[in-house]
Amino acid sequence: MFEIRMGEQGEIIMTGRLDAAQCDKALQFMDGVPAPRVVDLAGLDYVSSAGLGVRLKSQKRGMASGQGLRLVNANKHIRDIFKYAGFDRIFEIVPAGS
Amino acid sequence: MHPEATASVGLRAEALLQILEVTRRLAAPFELAEVLAEIGEAARSVLRGERATVWLFEPEQGALVLTGGPPGVPPIRANLSQGVLGLTARSRQVINVPDCKREPLFDPAVDLDVDNDVRCMLSVPLIERAQLVGVLQVVDSEQGAFSTEDERVAETLAAQCVVFIQRERMSRSLAQAEKLDREIKLAREIQMSTLPSEMPQLAEYDMAGQFCPADETGGDTFDLVPLDERRLFLLLGDASGHGIGPALSATQMTGMLRVALRLGADLDAIFAQVNNQLVEDLPEEHFVTAFFGVLDTDTHRVDYHAAGQGPLLHFQAATGACRWLSPTTFPLGFMKFPGIDPPHRIELAPGDILGLITDGVFECENPAGTMFGTAGVEQVLRTRHEGSMSDLLARLLQAVHVFADGHPQGDDITIVLLARRGETAGRTTIQRYFPRSLESLEGIFRFVGDFISARSLDAELHMPVCFIIEELFTNFMKYNAESTHDISLSLGHTPEQLTVRITAFDVDSFDVTHAPTVDTTKPLSERQAGGLGLHLVQQMADTLQYEYAERRSTITFTKALEAG
Structure with missing residues (x-):
């Protein structure tokens, strides 16, 4: 199961598993949000490389408008993947609990 | 004039x-x-x-x-x-x-x-x-x-x-024919509704079953009922004749079986009771051929009674030979059994296949009057026994169709296939097929999770292993979209490492270990999403190997296990 929605502070909240089957859902949602700033990953268990593609696209869009994406509450697995992908140099990644 | x-x-x-x-x-x-x-x-x-x-x-x-x-x-x-x-x-x-x-x-x-x-x-x-x-x-x-x-x-x-x-x-x-058509259609729907809607999942086993009705209603049925975590009840039946009657007899038998299983009856008792009931219920000239069997996935034995149902197929992987087994007794519904002989037994070695096939397959005729026979089945098995059972089943049906060459299907066709998987003895390796669809990802995720928890392996492995598998699986889907074969996924481990093997059939070669990857140090504006996944796979797997032979692509990767 993968869920994506807007939080009360205008942050985007993702929960569940973001695999290749769920990317269209995520992309559609992200495209419909005017200027995403913060993505809360506290409830996200898993992200695949296709899921990374979603972030990359959002980030390019955000940077074009002068705003980067902040990923908060990422678990270890997700942080590792972002690190392997070199995304830690592009996104501001805040681990869970800080 | x-x-x-x-x-x-x-x-x-x-x-x-x-x-x-x-x-x-x-x-x-x-x-x-x-x-x-x-x-x-x-x-x-x-x-x-x-x-x-x-x-x-x-x-x-x-x-x-x-x-x-x-x-x-x-x-x-x-x-x-x-x-x-x-x-x-x-x-x-x-x-x-x-x-x-x-x-x-x-x-x-x-x-x-x-x-x-x-x-x-x-x-x-x-x-x-x-x-x-x-x-x-x-x-x-x-x-x-x-x-x-x-x-x-x-x-x-x-x-x-x-x-x-x-x-x-x-x-x-016309009105009578229409009424009869409606009734036959209804009988068909009832008959179809008693068939299993999905295949049971059992460790180390792959199975597939399908019922293909002829134009007229016939009396085929099958059922696969898990008894507990390790045992599975297998039923295949073929009621004689055409029309609504046989469809109802077949449906009745499935119903009786389900009730008996719920009451906890054993194989012999169910077999005898169902026969006795059919003797009372069926018109004199009618009978039902049937296979009643129980698979034990611990011992890999199938104990069975085959009442007029045969030949039964036992494909033996070690020799590549097909053994055809005869019925063990006369069809159901003739007379009460004087006493029940002990069930017969088939032992399934790794790679072996048990095939339950109704005579609609063997007796399928081409325009020249030749029958498909056991030879037709063997020919398909020779080249397809290593694939998934759903694939083998589809190939068999296709072969029957091609053989018939437009000759109308005279009888219902039902095929149930059960294969024992596992390349090594014991339970260190399990294998399963997944259809080429993104919808398979959830099942794969669960399959890996179950394997890791059942063997008390490091739970931290779950995410990275799934990440790699998803990447390889979706790559197989993307680069060989024309292949219709399911993709095989096998998981095994030793105390030192976890080994994952993923195989795609009937595909062109695509070596992931030499695929171009991305430079992750490049600024974002110069980077594309493509290639990133394979780069990550190379980063995350401890070893990664690619083999290509006989239009099969196999990727094997390992992750080290912590000692202890």
């Missing part, structure tokens, strides 16, 4: 108008009795006779039948040798009898002379497309005898009547 065309020339206008009026009236009723009554009345009035009767010809009995008497009076039957009536039918000519008393052929019993007072008669055959439909008889003309013009009027009228009789008969048989 058409009879109407000749007859209508020179008819008196009054008679023509009356015939047209009859035609108009006959267009309305649909009940045969009404049609016949209308024809009789029309003939009487147009020909100005005293009475008129319409006999219908029944070709199966070679007899003429008169219905439409008072209620409760059975129809009168006459054979074609009797009276003027019989002569009319045999000669297919209009017979005008001016004086019945002097006509030696006249037979009061069939020529409707109940009170022995008939004076004259006009007897007219009802013919359509050279086939006798019936005979119209009119007696006692107002004018003393029927004229030659009356003969022609009668012929014209008869031609009209035949059309309506045939229309009524046709619409009746």
Whole structure:
């Protein structure tokens, strides 16, 4: 199961598993949000490389408008993947609990 | 020339108008009795006779039948040798009898002379497309005898009547056929609804089952019922005959089995009880061939009874040979078993396949009259036994279809295939097939999770292993989209490492270990999403190997396990 929605502070909240089957859902949602700033990953268990593609696209869009994406509450697995992908140099990644 | 065309020339206008009026009236009723009554009345009035009767010809009995008497009076039957009536039918000519008393052929019993007072008669055959439909008889003309013009009027009228009789008969048989079609369709739906909607999942086993109905309802069925975590009940049945009956017998058997299993009955008891019940319920000439078996995934044994059901297929991977097993006893529903022999047993080695196949496959005929037979099955198995069972099943059905070469499917076809997987003995390796669809990802995720938790491996491995598998799986989907084979995923481990093998069949070579990857140090504006996944796979896997042979791509990767 993968869920994506807007939080009360205008942050985007993702929960569940973001695999290749769920990317269209995520992309559609992200495209419909005017200027995403913060993505809360506290409830996200898993992200695949296709899921990374979603972030990359959002980030390019955000940077074009002068705003980067902040990923908060990422678990270890997700942080590792972002690190392997070199995304830690592009996104501001805040681990869970800080 | 058409009879109407000749007859209508020179008819008196009054008679023509009356015939047209009859035609108009006959267009309305649909009940045969009404049609016949209308024809009789029309003939009487147009020909100005005293009475008129319409006999219908029944070709199966070679007899003429008169219905439409008072209620409760059975129809009168006459054979074609009797009276003027019989002569009319045999000669297919209009017979005008001016004086019945002097006509030696006249037979009061069939020529409707109940009170022995008939004076004259006009007897007219009802013919359509050279086939006798019936005979119209009119007696006692107002004018003393029927004229030659009356003969022609009668012929014209008869031609009209035949059309309506045939229309009524046709619409009746159509309505019956439609009703039967609806009932058969309903029986089909009931029959289909008792089949398993999805295959049970059992560690180390891959299975597939399918029922392909023939045009007419037949009596095939199958069921796969997990008894507990390690045992599976297998049923395959084929009720004799065609029509709704066999479908119901098959459905009944599935129902009995489910109830018996719920009550905790064992294989022998179920087999005996189902037989005894069928003996009581089935009509005498009917029977059901059936396979009742229980697979134990711990011992890899299938204990079974095969009542007239065979040959059963046991493909032995070690030798590549097919063993064909005979039924163990006579079909169900004949008579009660005097006593039950112990079940027979099949031992499944890794790679072995058990095939339950109804005779619709073996007896499938091509236009030359040759049967598909066990040889046809063996030929498909030779090249396809390593693939998934759903793939093998599809190949078998395809082979049967190609073999039949347009010859219609005469019988239901049902195939249940069960394969024992695992390349090494014991439980260190498990394998499963997944369809080429993103929807498989959730199942893969669970499959990996179950493997890791069942073997108490490091739970931290779950995410990275799934990440790598998802990447490889979706790559197989993307780069060989034309392949229809399921993708095989096997998981194994030693104390030191976890080994994952993923295989795609019937594909071109695509070496992931040499795929171009991305430079992750590049600025974002210069980076694309593509290639990133394979780069990550190379980063995350401890070892990564690619093999390509016989149009099979196999990728094997390992992750080290923490000691302890």
